[in-house]
Amino acid sequence: xxxxxxxxxxxxxxxxxxxxxxxxxxxxxxxxxxxxxxxxxxxxxxxxxxxxxxxxxxxxxxxxxxxxxxxxxxxxxxxxxxxxxxxxxxxxxxxxxxxxxxxxxxxxxxxxxxxxxxxxxxxxxxxxxxxxxxxxxxxxxxxxxxxxxxxxxxxxxxxxxxxxxxxxxxxxxxxxxxxxxxxxxxxxxxxxxxxxxxxxxxxxxxxxxxxxxxxxxxxxxxxxxxxxxxxxxxxxxxxxxxxxxxxxxxxxxxxxxxxxxxxxxxxxxxxxxxxxxxxxxxxxxxxxxxxxxxxxxxxxxxxxxxxxxxxxxxxxxxxxxxxxxxxxxxxxxxxxxxxxxxxxxxxxxxxxxxxxxxxxxxxxxxxxxxxxxxxxxxxxxxxxxxxxxxxxxxxxxxxxxxxxxxxx
Numbered sequence: 001x002x003x004x005x006x007x008x009x010x011x012x013x014x015x016x017x018x019x020x021x022x023x024x025x026x027x028x029x030x031x032x033x034x035x036x037x038x039x040x041x042x043x044x045x046x047x048x049x050x051x052x053x054x055x056x057x058x059x060x061x062x063x064x065x066x067x068x069x070x071x072x073x074x075x076x077x078x079x080x081x082x083x084x085x086x087x088x089x090x091x092x093x094x095x096x097x098x099x100x101x102x103x104x105x106x107x108x109x110x111x112x113x114x115x116x117x118x119x120x121x122x123x124x125x126x127x128x129x130x131x132x133x134x135x136x137x138x139x140x141x142x143x144x145x146x147x148x149x150x151x152x153x154x155x156x157x158x159x160x161x162x163x164x165x166x167x168x169x170x171x172x173x174x175x176x177x178x179x180x181x182x183x184x185x186x187x188x189x190x191x192x193x194x195x196x197x198x199x200x201x202x203x204x205x206x207x208x209x210x211x212x213x214x215x216x217x218x219x220x221x222x223x224x225x226x227x228x229x230x231x232x233x234x235x236x237x238x239x240x241x242x243x244x245x246x247x248x249x250x251x252x253x254x255x256x257x258x259x260x261x262x263x264x265x266x267x268x269x270x271x272x273x274x275x276x277x278x279x280x281x282x283x284x285x286x287x288x289x290x291x292x293x294x295x296x297x298x299x300x301x302x303x304x305x306x307x308x309x310x311x312x313x314x315x316x317x318x319x320x321x322x323x324x325x326x327x328x329x330x331x332x333x334x335x336x337x338x339x340x341x342x343x344x345x346x347x348x349x350x351x352x353x354x355x356x357x358x359x360x361x362x363x364x365x366x367x368x369x370x371x372x373x374x375x376x377x378x379x380x381x382x383x384x385x386x387x388x389x390x391x392x393x394x395x396x397x398x399x400x401x402x403x404x405x406x407x408x
Contacts (some may be wrong), residue, residue, distance in 0.1 A: 002328075004404040009326050011054060013318055014074070019099045025083035026092045030100055031059040034074035035107055036407070039141030041066065041078035041355070043113030046084045046093075046120060052316060055079035057326040061159050061318050062329075062352075065345040067403040068381045069352035071359060073142050089249055089361040093125050101129040107141030110134045111351065114293075116183050121161050135355060143359065155360055160358040160365060163324020172223055172257045180370055184188035188350030188374050189289055189316040193341045195379045196312050196317070199386050200340065205229035208247060208285040212236050213292030215263035217316040217348065219256070221289045226253040230287060234280045237265035238292070241276040245283060284308045291316030298322050299331045306339055311392075315344040328361055328400065336396040343396040345403065346381045353377045 008252050015032035029052045031038045042062040049064050055077045056192065063075025068093070078100065082092055091223065093116070097104070104126060111134055112118030113329045118134075126134045133154045139145055145153060165171040171178045197204045208228045211222045212238040232248025235256070240266070242248075248256075260268045271279070281304040288305055290313065297320045302310075313335065323329020328336075335341050353374045357363055364370075389398040 001401040001404065005328055005400060005408050007408050009406055013059060017050070017100065017103065018052070019096060021082075021092055021095055024082065024086075024088055024092055024094070026096075026243040027078055027097050028100075029055045029080065030076060030108065031055045031079045032076040032108060033059040033073060034075035035141065036063070037072045037142045038144075039107045039109065039138045040074035040076035041109040041135070041138050041352070042075055043111040044078040044080070044096075044116045045113035046080040046082055046089070046115045048081065048083040050079045050081040052079075054176050056068045056112040058318065060326055061345065063407060064400070064403045065352050067406045068346055069349040069377060070356040071138065071142055073138060077108075077113075077166035078110055090121070092127075093121055094128065094131060097125045098129050101126070101131055104129075104131045104134060104137050106142065106280075107137045107139035107353070108406075109136070111265065111355065112181070119179065120210060123162075128248065129372055135359065138359065149361070152319045153361070156363065156365070157355070160370065161354065163365065163367075163370070165367050169357050170367050170371055172254050176258070180367075183220045183353065184215060184350035184354050184371070184374055185238065185348050186217045186222075186291070186316065186350075187223040187224050188353075189314050189347050190224035190228065190380055191215060191375045192314045192347040192378050192382065193230070193287055193289070193312060195375075196314070196340060199379075199382055200392055200394065206288050207287065208229065208233045208283075209309070210236070210280060210285045212288070212290045212296070214256075214265035214319065215291070218289065218291030219265075221291055221316055222253050223312075223390055225287070225289070234276075235265060236273075236276050238273065239264065239377060240270040240272050240342060241265065241280060242267050242270060243276065243280060243283060245281050250311050270305075281305055282308055286311040288313045288318050290320035293317060294319045295322050296320065297331070299334065301340075302331070302335050310339050312340040312342065312372075313340045314347045316348050318344050318348065320344065328397070332396065336394055338393070340392045341383070341396045343399050346378055346399060348362040349377065349381075350374045365395050
């Protein structure tokens with residue numbers, strides 16, 4: 001596995017597109033790791049301090065993710081080094097997408113990512129640039145459909161991603177109009193935990209869980225975990241968090257979800273960040289869902305959690321561990337050898353899978369069908385891993401081996 005990983009990590013990307021905004025100090029990159037299957041896909045993120053290496057590592061991560069979610073295409077990513085709170089953000093995005101639109105028409109598909117919203121920014125701005133849909137390049141490069149077929153499938157994509165969830169089983173409040181895009185990644189993180197216990201033995205019911213991050217992914221993961229009978233005992237977010245060692249009720253978790261301020265946890269009696277960051281890693285919990293930014297989780301935190309009874313980690317964040325390596329750094333490797341670690345490219349593949357699902361010929365557009373498809377995709381990936389290695393340890397190493405054999 002390590003030899004395959006080294007080969008994959010060290011391979012130069014096929015395309016690096018670099019853009020400098022003529023009107024601000026914004027700089028952007030699209031990195032296409034490979035045009036496997038004639039196309040590549042990966043979202044667009046924006047943050048101050050972002051560099052090309054971050055975009056490159058995420059493009060490689062996307063390629064591994066597509067080996068699970070489909071379609072069988074290459075990995076890519078776009079990143080813009082600019083402050084997303086700057087009032088000129090929209091203009092920067094408009095100029096960026098205009099510059100990158102030839103790629104989006106031909107062989108590259110994009111979507112939302114950190115600080116860039118799929119529905120309110122990516123779709124309308126790319127449309128202004130003459131792109132039918134942000135995934136049009138994947139259709140043209142990979143699927144090569146007829147014009148009529150392309151219109152039908154793009155119609156599915158347009159409807160599906162922004163589809164408002166009507167089934168109360170999948171939405172914290174059907175009147176608030178949460179979309180598939182809002183909920184699917186966190187749903188997958190929770191389903192990965194459920195399937196893990198079903199396949200490796202045990203049950204999620206009654207298990208205690210800690211969630212890191214309460215944005216789109218973390219809040220949805222907490223909602224679905226609580227809904228399946230896990231007890232959320234702690235949530236740590238950027239500005240603070242909450243702890244209840246007996247577990248919050250499902251209703252309490254639902255209320256926390258509905259009371260979010262954008263992507264921020266809002267709760268009475270919030271424990272300040274410095275204090276909760278010392279306390280939370282020692283709580284007795286079997287499940288950990290890191291769903292905040294990349295590269296935050298420290299070795300000492302994992303060691304404390306393992307000592308407190310940790311059984312499984314479901315990675316909601318891409319590359320959650322504070323390793324400098326693109327993939328399998330020392331913290332991740334040691335964690336994988338001591339506890340069940342479901343890697344990010346399986347646990348958080350929900351959105352990538354939704355795109356792949358809607359790109360297929362006529363699919364069912366019900367909430368049940370969409371969510372079931374993501375759940376089944378994650379289940380099959382965990383089953384494949386279990387078939388090769390039935391131990392509860394080195395799950396990530398085994399999953400990487402399966403993925404890399406497809407890619408190298």
